[in-house]
Amino acid sequence: xxxxxxxxxxxxxxxxxxxxxxxxxxxxxxxxxxxxxxxxxxxxxxxxxxxxxxxxxxxxxxxxxxxxxxxxxxxxxxxxxxxxxxxxxxxxxxxxxxxxxxxxxxxxxxxxxxxxxxxxxxxxxxxxxxxxxxxxxxxxxxxxxxxxxxxxxxxxxxxxxxxxxxxxxxxxxxxxxxxxxxxxxxxxxxxxxxxxxxxxxxxxxxxxxxxxxxxxxxxxxxxxxxxxxxxxxxxxxxxxxxxxxxxxxxxxxxxxxxxxxxxxxxxxxxxxxxxxxxxxxxxxxxxxxxxxxxxxxxxxxxxxxxxxxxxxxxxxxxxxxxxxxxxxxxxxxxxxxxxxxxxxxxxxxxxxxxxxxxxxxxxxxxxxxxxxxx
Numbered sequence: 001x002x003x004x005x006x007x008x009x010x011x012x013x014x015x016x017x018x019x020x021x022x023x024x025x026x027x028x029x030x031x032x033x034x035x036x037x038x039x040x041x042x043x044x045x046x047x048x049x050x051x052x053x054x055x056x057x058x059x060x061x062x063x064x065x066x067x068x069x070x071x072x073x074x075x076x077x078x079x080x081x082x083x084x085x086x087x088x089x090x091x092x093x094x095x096x097x098x099x100x101x102x103x104x105x106x107x108x109x110x111x112x113x114x115x116x117x118x119x120x121x122x123x124x125x126x127x128x129x130x131x132x133x134x135x136x137x138x139x140x141x142x143x144x145x146x147x148x149x150x151x152x153x154x155x156x157x158x159x160x161x162x163x164x165x166x167x168x169x170x171x172x173x174x175x176x177x178x179x180x181x182x183x184x185x186x187x188x189x190x191x192x193x194x195x196x197x198x199x200x201x202x203x204x205x206x207x208x209x210x211x212x213x214x215x216x217x218x219x220x221x222x223x224x225x226x227x228x229x230x231x232x233x234x235x236x237x238x239x240x241x242x243x244x245x246x247x248x249x250x251x252x253x254x255x256x257x258x259x260x261x262x263x264x265x266x267x268x269x270x271x272x273x274x275x276x277x278x279x280x281x282x283x284x285x286x287x288x289x290x291x292x293x294x295x296x297x298x299x300x301x302x303x304x305x306x307x308x309x310x311x312x313x314x315x316x317x318x319x320x321x322x323x324x325x326x327x328x329x330x331x332x333x334x335x336x337x338x339x340x341x342x343x344x345x346x347x348x349x350x351x352x353x354x355x356x357x358x359x360x361x362x363x364x365x366x367x368x369x370x371x372x373x374x
């Protein structure tokens with residue numbers, strides 16, 4: 001694998017978020033080719049990178065999913081016109097939705113209760129707008145949504161009236177599927193539940209144009225998407241150690257890391273200290289429940305090559321602690337050595353930063369912006 005050009009990174013203050021653009025491109029191509037073979041389009045979820053530069057590089061100006069209205073507004077400012085806000089709508093946020101609709105943005109909202117549906121329908125009538133809405137379907141008990149057999153499904157659809165756009169489900173439990181067979185079953189179940197819900201609405205005489213499914217694990221594991229109109233995924237642009245732990249990717253695919261500097265040694269405790277604590281890497285311990293606990297993240301050198309046996313074992317606000325998994329001596333890394341920490345959860349780690357430094361084997365270093373806030 002060609003290594004990125006890291007010239008100039010020593011001049012930047014640490015800690016900072018680093019993106020390997022070559023890995024990013026490779027990750028994007030892999031999912032694009034897979035979904036292309038299944039004949040279903042991707043609706044990129046921008047919640048992981050929250051960066052217009054990343055979105056344009058991997059998805060052009062295609063349809064996107066957002067997790068906050070701040071993202072919707074930010075990407076609308078950048079020219080994106082097909083946006084799905086995939087968090088249950090709170091009625092007090094509908095004026096912000098209306099403002100985007102009046103700007104020519106097709107902003108679709110999400111809901112799973114009759115109260116929300118009635119609020120959306122009343123707001124749409126009052127404002128003289130159509131507020132397209134998807135009904136969230138629960139496919140695995142992970143989060144929100146109604147079951148496709150829930151008696152509330154059709155009344156919610158009827159309450160929405162002309163605002164009903166379709167259904168959406170998210171296989172959140174796929175993050176705990178640890179074998180190829182389990183991942184495939186999660187993807188198939190996600191598809192089956194979404195199609196079942198869409199059929200129930202259509203059988204009741206309601207329109208259901210959109211059947212939206214997606215998570216990074218199921219997007220890669222799916223082999224049958226009949227009846228599905230779009231797939232959502234976002235983590236895949238960077239990947240992380242949780243995804244590597246369930247076999248969706250390998251550590252060599254991780255495009256995001258945090259660059260830190262060695263600032264101390266505790267030789268009697270077999271530890272190395274860095275200037276990157278949980279404020280830089282997050283507190284996420286998502287691999288703790290997996291077969292291999294990666295602590296707060298694996299450690300690589302500045303070129304991205306893993307340092308054998310070394311991981312981030314502890315974190316306070318601005319201090320990172322590096323150690324070894326089985327008590328082997330830590331490597332002799334002088335004060336001032338720069339290292340990369342590979343994240344457990346790319347979304348959580350990226351959220352600690354407002355920009356990315358971007359390296360590649362074929363292009364000079366760049367800086368990409370990142371949105372924060374709600």
